[in-house]
Amino acid sequence: MSDDLKTPLLDELEKGPWPSFVKDLKQMASKKPMVKDLLRQLEKSYRDKRGYWKHGGLVGIMGYGGGVIGRYTALPDEFPGVSHFHTLRVNQPSGWFYTSKALNELMDIWDAHGSGLLNVHGSTGDLVFLGTVTDELEPTFRDLTAKDWDLGGSGSDLRTPSCCVGPARCENACYDTLALTYDLTHKYQDELHRPMFNYKYKIKMSGCPNDCTAAIARSDMGIIGIWKDDIQVDQAAFAEYVDSGMDIQGSVVDKCPTGCISVEGKEIKIDNSNCVKCMHCINTLPKALRVGKERGAAVTIGAKAPIVEGALFGSVMIPFMKMDNFEDMHDLIERIWEFWDEHGKNRERIGECVERIGLATFIEGIGLDPVPQMVKQPRDNPYIFYEEYYEEES
Amino acid sequence: MAGEVSIEQIADEMYQLVADSAGQKKLKATDLTKAMTSKYGDQVSKQDCKDAIKMLIDSGRCIYGYFGGSSIEIPHREGSEN
Numbered sequence: 372m373s374d375d376l377k378t379p380l381l382d383e384l385e386k387g388p389w390p391s392f393v394k395d396l397k398q399m400a401s402k403k404p405m406v407k408d409l410l411r412q413l414e415k416s417y418r419d420k421r422g423y424w425k426h427g428g429l430v431g432i433m434g435y436g437g438g439v440i441g442r443y444t445a446l447p448d449e450f451p452g453v454s455h456f457h458t459l460r461v462n463q464p465s466g467w468f469y470t471s472k473a474l475n476e477l478m479d480i481w482d483a484h485g486s487g488l489l490n491v492h493g494s495t496g497d498l499v500f501l502g503t504v505t506d507e508l509e510p511t512f513r514d515l516t517a518k519d520w521d522l523g524g525s526g527s528d529l530r531t532p533s534c535c536v537g538p539a540r541c542e543n544a545c546y547d548t549l550a551l552t553y554d555l556t557h558k559y560q561d562e563l564h565r566p567m568f569n570y571k572y573k574i575k576m577s578g579c580p581n582d583c584t585a586a587i588a589r590s591d592m593g594i595i596g597i598w599k600d601d602i603q604v605d606q607a608a609f610a611e612y613v614d615s616g617m618d619i620q621g622s623v624v625d626k627c628p629t630g631c632i633s634v635e636g637k638e639i640k641i642d643n644s645n646c647v648k649c650m651h652c653i654n655t656l657p658k659a660l661r662v663g664k665e666r667g668a669a670v671t672i673g674a675k676a677p678i679v680e681g682a683l684f685g686s687v688m689i690p691f692m693k694m695d696n697f698e699d700m701h702d703l704i705e706r707i708w709e710f711w712d713e714h715g716k717n718r719e720r721i722g723e724c725v726e727r728i729g730l731a732t733f734i735e736g737i738g739l740d741p742v743p744q745m746v747k748q749p750r751d752n753p754y755i756f757y758e759e760y761y762e763e764e765s
Numbered sequence: 766m767a768g769e770v771s772i773e774q775i776a777d778e779m780y781q782l783v784a785d786s787a788g789q790k791k792l793k794a795t796d797l798t799k800a801m802t803s804k805y806g807d808q809v810s811k812q813d814c815k816d817a818i819k820m821l822i823d824s825g826r827c828i829y830g831y832f833g834g835s836s837i838e839i840p841h842r843e844g845s846e847n
C-alpha cells in the first residue's frame with residue numbers, strides 16, 4: 372500500500388461550510404491503514420458512480436446469528452485494507468444514555484480491534500462499529516462482553532428494540548419507554564440473537580404521538596404513548612401566552628386538524644371528544660397544556676422501508692393499551708409472531724403479510740376485536756411527499 | 766404429543782437436511798422447523814425445533830449465514846472471504 376492518498380472528488384466534500392465525514396476519515400487514516408483504503412475505494416466509487424461493496428456471508432460470533440454484518444470489497448487486489456470491513460452492531464442502552472466513561476471504553480475497544488470509525492447511532496438504534504476483519508470479531512466481542520455490552524440484531528431476527536428518552540427527560544411521555552425497551556430486550560434475547568423469523572422485525576417505542584423514534588414509519592411494531600382522557604389545561608399559564616402577544620388564533624386554533632379548540636377571552640376550550648392527539652397544541656403551548664392523565668400506548672403494525680415491496684406506514688392495531696405491566700404486551704407480541712410464523716412467506720415483513728392476507732384475517736388471527744380506531748395508514752407512502760401537502764403547508 | 770422425538774434426533778435430522786442441500790439451497794430456521802413438523806406432526810413442537818437449532822449452533826456443528834435473509838449452514842470458507 373503506498374502512502375499517498377489522492378482523493379480529489381472526496382476533497383470537494385470538505386469545502387462546504389459543514390464538517391465533513393471525509394475530514395474524520397482522513398484523520399483516522401493516519402492511524403489506520405484500512406481507513407486509507409476505505410477512502411481510496413470511496414473515491415473510486417464516486418468517480419465510477421458505483422459501489423464496490425459485497426455484503427452478507429458467514430461471518431459472525433459463535434452462537435450468534437445477528438449483530439455482525441459481513442462486508443468485503445469487490446476489489447481486494449486494489450484495496451487490500453478493506454478486503455474485510457465488517458460492521459458490528461452494539462446494543463445501545465435504552466434512550467441512548469451513556470456515561471463518558473462508557474463511551475471511552477467503547478472507543479478503546481474499537482481502536483484496538485477495528486477501524487476506529489463509529490456511527491452513533493444508526494437508524495437501527497444500535498451503536499455501530501464500522502469496519503474490521505474476521506479474525507478480530509471474537510476478540511472484539513470478548514472485550515465488549517467483559518464491559519457488559521452485547522451485540523444487537525441483524526438478519527431475520529428481532530432487531531434491537533429502541534426508544535425515545537421518554538420519562539427520563541420528557542414531560543410528554545405517556546409510558547415508560549425505557550423500561551419497556553429494557554424489558555423486551557431481555558425477554559427476547561433468543562429472538563434477538565438467533566434469527567428464526569421470515570424476515571426482520573423491528574419494535575420502536577415512542578412516549579407520545581410526537582413519535583421521536585419515527586415508529587409509525589420505521590418499525591414493524593410501533594408502541595406509541597397516548598392518553599384517553601382530556602388534555603390537562605393550566606388556564607393561568609394560557610392567559611400568560613395571550614398576554615405575551617402570541618398569535619394564538621393563527622398558530623394554535625387554526626392549526627388544530629379537527630378544529631376542536633376555541634378561545635374565549637383568555638380561556639382555552641378543547642372539545643376533547645374530537646381531539647385526534649396530534650400534539651400540535653401541546654407542543655406549541657407547553658406551559659399551558661399537557662397530555663392527559665389516563666395514559667397508555669397505541670400499537671401500530673406494519674411500517675417498513677421500500678426494500679422488497681414498496682414502503683408502508685404502520686396501521687393502528689390497538690388504539691389504547693394500559694402499560695402498568697408488560698405482560699399484555701408480551702402476549703400480543705407472541706401472538707403476532709405466531710401468526711407471522713404460520714402465514715408469512717420468506718422475506719415477507721409482517722406488514723406485507725397482513726396486506727396479502729387481509730387485515731380482518733390478521734385481527735382475528737391474533738385474537739383482537741375490530742374497532743373503528745384501527746386507522747389505516749394516513750398517507751400511503753412515507754417516502755413520497757405529495758406536492759399538495761406542501762402547498763397547503765406553505 | 767411433543768417430546769416423543771428427542772431434541773438430539775431432531776438436531777441430527779436437521780443437520781442432515783442442511784448437509785444435503787449445501788451448495789444448492791440455503792435453508793432457514795423456518796424451513797427446518799417446517800420440515801420437522803410436517804414429518805412428525807404434533808410429535809414435535811416448534812419449541813423442540815428451536816431447541817434443536819440452538820443445539821446445532823451452540824455446538825458449532827452449524828453456523829448462521831446471511832444471504833438476503835438468515836440461513837443455517839455447515840461451517841465452510843466461502844468465496845467472498847478468499
Ligand code: HEM
Nearest residue numbers: 384387388389390391392466467491492536582583584585
Ligand atoms: C451536512 C451537515 C448536517 C446535516 C445534513 C445534519 C442533519 C441533521 C439531522 C437530519 C438532524 C435530526 C433533526 C431532527 O431530529 O429533526 C440533526 C440533528 C442535530 N444536528 Fe445536525 N446536521 C449537519 C451538521 C451539523 C453540525 C455541523 C452540527 C453541530 C456542530 C450539528 C448538530 C446537530 C445536533 C446537536 C442535532 C440534534 C441532535 C439531537 O436532537 O439529539 N449538525 N442534524
Ligand code: HEM
Nearest residue numbers: 466467468469491492535536537538539540541542543583
Ligand atoms: C454555560 C453553558 C451552557 C449551558 C448552561 C447549557 C445549557 C443547556 C441546556 C439547559 C440544554 C437542554 C438540556 C435538555 O434538553 O435537557 C442544552 C442542550 C444542548 N446544549 Fe448546551 N449549554 C451550555 C453550553 C453548551 C455548549 C458550549 C454547547 C456546544 C458547543 C452546547 C450544546 C448543546 C447541545 C447540542 C444541546 C442539545 C442536546 C440534545 O438535544 O440532547 N451547550 N444546553
Ligand code: SF4
Nearest residue numbers: 535541544578579583
Ligand atoms: S416521543 Fe414524545 S415522549 Fe418521547 S421524547 Fe418525543 S416528545 Fe417526548
Ligand code: SF4
Nearest residue numbers: 627646647649650652
Ligand atoms: S392535540 Fe391536536 S387535535 Fe388535539 S386539540 Fe391539540 S391540536 Fe387539536
